[in-house]
Amino acid sequence: MRSFRFIHAADIHLDSPMRGLSEDVPGVAERLRLATREALTALIDAAIERAVDFVIIAGDVYDGDWRDYQTGVFFVRQMHRLASASIPVYLIHGNHDAQNQMTRSLSLPNNVYVFSHEDAETTVLEHLDVAIHGTSYAERAVTDNLVPGYPAPVAEHFNIGVLHTGLGGRGGHANYAPCSLDELTAKGYDYWALGHVHAAEVLAEHPHVVFSGNLQGRSIRETGAKSAYEVVVEDGRVAELHAIHCDVARWAESEVDIAAADDFNDVIAAMRRAIENGANAVEGRLLAVRLRLTGTTALHDQLAAAPERLLAEARAAAAGLGAAQVYVEKIKLATTPALxxxxxxxxxxxxxxxxxxxxxxxxxxxxxxxxxxxxxxxxxxxxxxxxxxxxxxxxxxxxxxxxxxxxxxxxxxxxxxxxxxxxxx
Structure with a gap:
């Protein structure tokens, strides 16, 4: 079999609203609103720079029906960039962009292949000895196990299954297209490119069963690095799997122990240190952080009585970081009163x-x-x-x-x- 490389991405949720934003920090809020677009742009940049052979998107390109056509226009423009680099795209629709969810549509360039929502089907890339199998959602809530309907693997080819599934409700996600890991590994495919679960995870190897996670965190519920995977295949086996961090803003929750604080100024200093450490860890990205104050302290009552001041002081500390962009989403008071x-x-x-x-x-x-x-x-x-x-x-x-x-x-x-x-x- 030939050697090749591809990118596995999912859950782009283009133009999805960010949760937990405040207009008190307008510049940062605006950048967060554009973050899903910037993350997609970063994905396309990576595909072109790495000269991958193709890109797979395992569902939820969109976050639901568009408010206007600009969401679709932006996606089409990015697909044209891949077309200009002779990189094909194979995608399925998930629950958020299911057939019955969308009232608007735009024609996609010829390099984009969208799998049917009627039955699972196979497309073969003979020049690479690759067979890609997939099906799109016809409706938002798919409660049937789709795996039995996927075609048999193509002999002497590297077989990839593309599926949008909750896989038992992992990570609290709705258990759409329910199936088991054993069913996937028994199918005879070499790689399962999964979407729907927003936390990246490699569930099995040889055959590989992989959730790429979403490209961009959208709230404090989606903390940490967000990515796609570059998959390198040699001699019919996955040889390498590299995370491509596409997120331009990163959500985080930071615990701040203030048990040793003697006064409000000490609390502010502790929050400032946590914000600075968080900003350094995200390597130039925008940091959206929730601070969780902990510890037994005589200041508990004073802090609980002044939540607005706490948040304002934290945001003022973030504003003083200069070039680093930090958005303090919320202060959670989890301290214990001394009495x-x-x-x-x-x-x-x-x-x-x-x-x-x-x-x-x-x-x-x-x-x-x-x-x-x-x-x-x-x-x-x-x-x-x-x-x-x-x-x-x-x-x-x-x-x-x-x-x-x-x-x-x-x-x-x-x-x-x-x-x-x-x-x-």
């Missing part, structure tokens, strides 16, 4: 009285019923996107009807405000 609930409960002052009232509220069925009724009504009015992706502890508790967590969280805030007010000069 625990038991100690507060014994105090004979306003703080102790508040703690005792909150303890009683947590066990009062009438109060719990009132909270559940009112909060449920508000949560049901929230847009689907917020309900689906909320990661704030209290908001998540409200959506899920977790009354105990709501009372604990609200109580902690009230106690912190009261303690901060009492300690203020």
């Amino acid at each position: 625990d609930a038991a100690t507060r409960r014994e105090r004979q002052d306003a703080l102790g009285e508040m703690q005792r009232l909150l303890d009683e509220a947590a066990d009062d069925p009438d109060i719990r019923a009132m909270i559940e009724k009112d909060i449920r009504r508000l949560a049901e009015r929230l847009p689907y996107e917020i309900r689906e992706h909320a990661d704030d502890v209290l908001l998540r508790a409200a959506i899920d009807g977790d009354t105990a967590t709501l009372i604990d969280g609200a109580g902690d805030y009230l106690l912190s405000r009261l303690a901060a007010d009492e300690s203020a000069p």
